[in-house]
Amino acid sequence: MDVQYVYTKKRSEFGRPCFFVDEGPKLMENIMPNREFHNGYIFKNPVNRSTQCSSVLAEHEVNTIRAQYDQRGMNHTEGGWPREVNPTDEEQTLRFKKKIEKDEMYVHTVLQLTHAMEHCILQNNAINIYEEYFEDVESATLMERCSARTLNVYRDPNKVKRPVTHLSWSPDGGTRLAVSHCNLEFQRRSPDLSTFSYIWEVENPNKPQLILKPSVPIVCLEYNPKDVNCLVSGMFSGQVAFWDVRKGSTPVDMSILEPSHRDPVYSVLWINSKSGTEFFSSSTDGQVKWWDTRKLNEPSETLILDIVKGEEQILSRALGASCLEYEGTIPTRFMVGTENGCVISCNRKGKTPAEKIVSKYTAHVGPVYALQRNPSFVKNFLTIGDWMARIWSEDCKESSIMWTCNHQAQLTDGAWSPTRSSVFFTTRMDGSLDAWDILRNQKEAVISVKVCDYQLSNLRVHDQGQLVAVGNNMGTSYLAEFSENLAATQRNDKVLLTAMLDREGRREKILEARNREIRLRQRTKIADNSHRDILERETLNKPSLISDPAVQNAEKEFFTVIEMELAALKAETEASEQDEEYGIKPEVASSEETGRKKNRFLKDEFEGANFEEEDCDEDQDVEGDDFKQQ
């Protein structure tokens, strides 16, 4: 049956656009069903038909012959005996040996060999060719230039990088580094952000040795200094957890929420105890808690950092703690660095809470990020906060005995070198790591390395003193190695450093005493003039900058100089105008002018300096006069 529709079209109409027109349906052909065809079909029921929509795969089996490997040691036994000689039979072996000895070849060879051998033996006896010269003389300390270089980089294996919050070296000579990652920014945590922290083997930066998988991220992590397998961590939720490396990736035990801290635990440290299982933690909620790893369901002791000496410690008045310090050799004392910049020295053995808090030092403008006692001079400690590092002596409570200048970027962490007592390291927010040696240069760092472009958040010095691990905000940790001269102690170090610290301490004490005197004097002055007007009292209390006679003198001088210069300038401009009129070399005049201008600038600077200083020495005034008379 052929259904066709034929239409004709003129040739000229080809290629023209088609104009379609709506038309109603037209019945072309109607084929009615034929009932007779039905008889030609056989009914088939049921019909099994399977379909599948998938790629076509082929299955092949291959079996390779496995090579079997076996470890074997080699056992040396006598070999080489000819077949007729039985090695175990002594008589036969002896006979064999005797036979060889009689051989002409043997005699000749042995005599030859012994000749050479004797030469060497006598040589050995004559001189020790591997002698160490000057062994008893100590190696002289070379004045080498300090250098530093990055050895290894450990990156956060996650896709989303979290900042490094804490680093800890393992106590077995530091073959492993524990790094904790946590995003501490407020409300930055998302549920899919990984909570993992890592333990890296120093030699292998490609893959962490162990991944710690807690339920909440770890903020700080510390190895037990007595046991290389145990770690304790403070978590983001305020809990603390105890880990054992042998156990695996989950904590052995974790404290429950209620008795734990209410804020992330920023610092956790092990204590020297007989059982070796005690540690304490601090957090920005203002509490310091002592725990025992065997019983983590509640702390063994709690201290609220409320420094207002009252009957009770109130949590709402407490200062948040940002870092802790504990020195194993002074087991009952510890120090806490707070968020508002105070350092509180505490005694664990105090009976009342008031007794526990021994003294307070106002250290920095912002939170104290790091606090550490000098390993050889435990009375002195280092604090890091805001833009500078300060060194304190326990005796001087009013101010630090030494401090660095203000840096461009904020300091984030710092530590003493465990081997060299005058060296300490600091990290900055602009990604630099500085090494300071206070015996060499107090004004600036001995060496400053730019480790990365991101903010460095943490620092930990290796036990041997040459390696330093730093972590940054992008979750990457760097291992930096410093040159020998920053790690090896010199003979005079201790003596010189003791002298320096003593001297600085004494200076501070003198200043303290002087300040106290001044304050006392002012207070008595106020007491005497209590009848006077309030305003007048205030002016007395103001620092007497304006009434200082030396300052007034300087002012007078300054104004006279200015007036003189103004007069001179007027005269010059008149003179130069005249010169130009007459065509006299204006270059000479201009050089004179610029020379004089230069002098004027210098003088201004000088006078300005004079003015700013409170105590103007007579000498400086005389120098100013000399300058003017030039």
Added chain:
Amino acid sequence: MASEVEETMKRIQSHKGVVGTIVVNSEGIPIKTTMDNTTTVQYAGLISQLSDKARSVVRDLDPTNDLTFLRIRSRKHEIMVAPDKEFILIVIQNPTE
């Protein structure tokens, strides 16, 4: 002739610091020794292998060359090996310390 050999060996043994002397043949059998059997057997086996290896190294680097003497200095003593085609003379000495 044999007595000469004996004398020479005794003389070597009497030098200052000498711990022991061994003569080993090319098959690793110790012919003459001044030390106990187990030590001798150990030295014989290990040193002959090492000496062969050393010789092959020297000859590989330069086929015209040959190993004349091998000295192994360790913390405790020095092992001196004088190799030959047929025999190897091994002397263990404590150098002057």
